[in-house]
Amino acid sequence: MKSSIPEAEFIIGRLDRLPQWPYSQSLLWIIGAGYFFGFFDIVNIGFALPVISKQFHVTAQMAASAISVGLVGYIIGSYLDSTISDLYGRRISLMLSVSLFTIGSLLCTFSPTLIWLDVFRFITGMGIGAEIASVTTYLGEISPAPLRGRYTGWATTFAYAGFSVVPFIALALVPHFRWGWRALLFIGAIGGLTIAILRRHIPESPHWLLSKGRTDDANKVVGDAERYLQDCQVALPPVIPTKHAAPSQEYPTRTLLSPPYVSRLVLFAVIWFVYYVANYGWLTLAPSLFVTRGYTLTSTIGYLVVSGIGFFVGAIGSAVFGDRFERKWFILWVTVGFGLSLLIIGLAPSPTVIMALGFVASITIGLMVPLLYALTAEHFPTRARATGVSLTDGLGHIGGALAPVFILTAAHVGGFTEGFVVMAAAAGITALLLPLAIKATKRSLETVTEE
Numbered sequence: 001m002k003s004s005i006p007e008a009e010f011i012i013g014r015l016d017r018l019p020q021w022p023y024s025q026s027l028l029w030i031i032g033a034g035y036f037f038g039f040f041d042i043v044n045i046g047f048a049l050p051v052i053s054k055q056f057h058v059t060a061q062m063a064a065s066a067i068s069v070g071l072v073g074y075i076i077g078s079y080l081d082s083t084i085s086d087l088y089g090r091r092i093s094l095m096l097s098v099s100l101f102t103i104g105s106l107l108c109t110f111s112p113t114l115i116w117l118d119v120f121r122f123i124t125g126m127g128i129g130a131e132i133a134s135v136t137t138y139l140g141e142i143s144p145a146p147l148r149g150r151y152t153g154w155a156t157t158f159a160y161a162g163f164s165v166v167p168f169i170a171l172a173l174v175p176h177f178r179w180g181w182r183a184l185l186f187i188g189a190i191g192g193l194t195i196a197i198l199r200r201h202i203p204e205s206p207h208w209l210l211s212k213g214r215t216d217d218a219n220k221v222v223g224d225a226e227r228y229l230q231d232c233q234v235a236l237p238p239v240i241p242t243k244h245a246a247p248s249q250e251y252p253t254r255t256l257l258s259p260p261y262v263s264r265l266v267l268f269a270v271i272w273f274v275y276y277v278a279n280y281g282w283l284t285l286a287p288s289l290f291v292t293r294g295y296t297l298t299s300t301i302g303y304l305v306v307s308g309i310g311f312f313v314g315a316i317g318s319a320v321f322g323d324r325f326e327r328k329w330f331i332l333w334v335t336v337g338f339g340l341s342l343l344i345i346g347l348a349p350s351p352t353v354i355m356a357l358g359f360v361a362s363i364t365i366g367l368m369v370p371l372l373y374a375l376t377a378e379h380f381p382t383r384a385r386a387t388g389v390s391l392t393d394g395l396g397h398i399g400g401a402l403a404p405v406f407i408l409t410a411a412h413v414g415g416f417t418e419g420f421v422v423m424a425a426a427a428g429i430t431a432l433l434l435p436l437a438i439k440a441t442k443r444s445l446e447t448v449t450e451e
Contacts, residue, residue, distance in 0.1 A: 007215055009241040015206055015222050016145040017237045022225035023142070023203070028151070030198045031135055032158030034098045037191035038131040040162035041105050041124055044188060045070065046284035047170035047301060048181035050291055055178070056114045060288050064404040067284050069118040070125035071401035073104075075394035077126025082133045082390035086252040086383060090141070090205045093134040093386065095196065101127025102192030109186040127192075129397065133390035136373040141205035141382070142221075145242075146442045149322025149374050156370035157319060160311035163283075163362075167305040175298045211382040252384035256391065264379045264438075265392060271433045272396020275335070275372075277426035278342065280400035281407045281419070282361055289407075293349060293416045303351060307358025314366020321367075327375045328437040331368050335434070338364035339427030346420020378440035399426070 021028065045066055053063035077100060085093035104124030111117035135155060143151045169187065173180035209218035226236060256265050290300040321330065341361040345353055373389070380388030411419030 010239065011206060011210065011215070011218050011222050013239045013242040014226065016242050017239055018144040018225060018229060019146075019237065020229060020232075020234055021147065021151060022144070022229050024228070027202060028154060029158075030195065030202065031094075031139065032155045034094070034131060034192070034195040034199065035135055035155055035159040036162040037188050037195060038098070038101055038128045038162070039159035040166060040191065041101055041128055041185075041188040043163055043166050043283050044170070044184045045121065046287055047166060047174055048184055049284075050287060051174055051181050052114070052117070056117075058114055060292075061404070061408055063114065064285070064288070064408065065114070066117050066121045067280070067404055068401040070121040070128075071280070071397045073122035073125030074129030074397050074400075076129075078129030078133045078390035078394040078397075079387070080126075081130030082137070082386035083252060085134055085137060085386035086208075090134065090138045090208055090386070091199075091202055093130065094138060094199055094202065097127050097130035097134050098192050098196045098199065099127070100124075100130060102189050102196060103127070105185055105189035105192060109182045109189065129390065129394055132373070133386055133393060136377050136389050137386040138205055140374060140377045141207040141385070142203070146323060148378070149327060149371060149441065150319050152374040153315060153317075153319030153322040153370045156366075156373070157312065157315040159370075160315035160366045163311040163366075164308045167301055167308045171298070171301045171305055175301070207382045207385075250383060252387035253391075255381065255384040256388055261380060261384070261388065265388065267433065267436055268376050268379065268388075268392035269395040271372075271430055271437075272376075272393050273399035274426045274433070275430040276396050276400035277403045277406060278338065278423040278430070279365060279369075280403040281423040281426075282342065282365070285404060285407055285419070286358075289411060289416060289419055290349075290354070292411065299351075303354045303358065306355045307362050310359040310362030311366040314363035314368075315370060316366075317363070318367050318370045322371055322374070323442060325441070326439055327371050327441045328434050328439065331371050331375065332431050332434040334364045334368045335427055335431040338368065339424045339431070342420050342427065343424035346417045346424065349416065375437060375440060378443075379438060 015022075049060065049063045049066065052058075052066070053060050056063070077097075081093050081096050081100075084096065101124050104120055104122075104127055107120035108117060108124060111120055136152065139152050139155055140148050166184075170180075170184055173183050177183070203221050203224070204217065206218040206221045209215075209221065229236065255261060286304060287300050290303070295303075338361055341357040341364065345357050345361070373393070376392055377385055377389050407419045407422050410422045
């Protein structure tokens with residue numbers, strides 16, 4: 001049956017009024033666990049690179065190509081999968097994303113040369129990029145409006161748990177065994193395979209169903225959510241009809257290249273670009289930079305084990321504070337803290353400073369990234385939301401892909417400190433751009449996207 005606008009508004013109003021997470025906790029675990037292994041695969045390569053460069057007899061700059069190639073794959077995979085998501089549904093895109101990074105990680109484990117590693121990291125990157133765009137869009141659409149930031153934050157807690165455990169596993173494997181880096185990559189593949197199996201029966205997004213005129217299906221998803229809370233003895237507030245966009249079959253990229261979305265596309269692509277220069281510099285190049293400074297690989301990983309706990313702490317903070325403050329201003333001040341931490345590490349890199357301010361820097365990443373994902377998704381309409389997230393985040397990852405060029409070149413020319421100055425400057429530019437975003441916290445998705 002074809003949707004009418006009043007009926008669609010009533011269905012979304014029913015969803016947005018729900019006061020608690022209206023699904024089984026297992027759904028959050030299944031989505032979050034995929035994030036865990038996707039983010040595990042983002043950073044594990046950074047801890048493997050110092051050994052890879054020796055075993056494959058290449059320079060650190062050449063080995064860093066595995067990072068850049070993976071990020072190019074991230075951009076392409078994110079765009080392709082999100083287009084499928086906007087056209088054919090969120091569920092299928094979530095299955096494709098986790099399958100891709102699982103296959104890529106498994107192949108990386110058996111790479112015989114750097115060239116093959118680059119090829120397989122491209123596939124892994126496609127899956128990781130697709131996963132991030134898919135999860136961000138999906139959680140934003142199945143969550144009630146007042147809870148979007150909180151549950152995007154909780155899911156990302158799993159992601160940063162993945163960040164946090166990598167240094168511990170790397171410390172146990174990489175310095176002590178010739179095959180240690182391969183085992184590190186293999187762990188991500190096995191975990192991803194498990195999650196792909198578990199995702200087969202998750203519910204579809206009611207926002208997406210309504211955007212395709214599938215009112216009966218959307219009504220069933222929201223009805224199941226209401227019944228779940230009623231079974232838990234949760235009182236449901238009155239329904240307030242919420243504005244909803246008319247069903248559309250327009251190709252998502254075409255929507256994004258039209259006003260007002262094209263300006264938002266450019267803004268968030270630039271925000272993500274400059275932020276990822278700093279982010280990926282810290283996440284993937286810190287081990288190599290500290291080794292060039294004279295620290296051993298074992299001691300470097302040990303310092304980052306301590307600082308890496310901050311990712312998990314920050315992600316919990318994003319869940320707790322994600323909907324308490326206006327997102328764009330909260331993100332801005334967290335980004336300022338990130339930049340200052342990197343600058344001080346670059347100027348005074350003692351073990352105490354590295355661990356303490358590395359911990360602070362990691363907290364800011366855990367706080368900022370899930371909320372910036374949520375804010376990005378809130379700026380685009382349902383018919384093109386996944387593609388909007390993927391294009392801005394994906395194009396932004398060009399900054400991540402170029403981070404080794406910018407940072408290692410600065411470090412080569414000027415020294416260790418200059419590499420960290422580049423990261424800090426990128427964080428500062430990000431903070432200057434954030435005031436241009438729209439206020440979206442606790443507001444209906446459609447109200448924000450059509451503002």
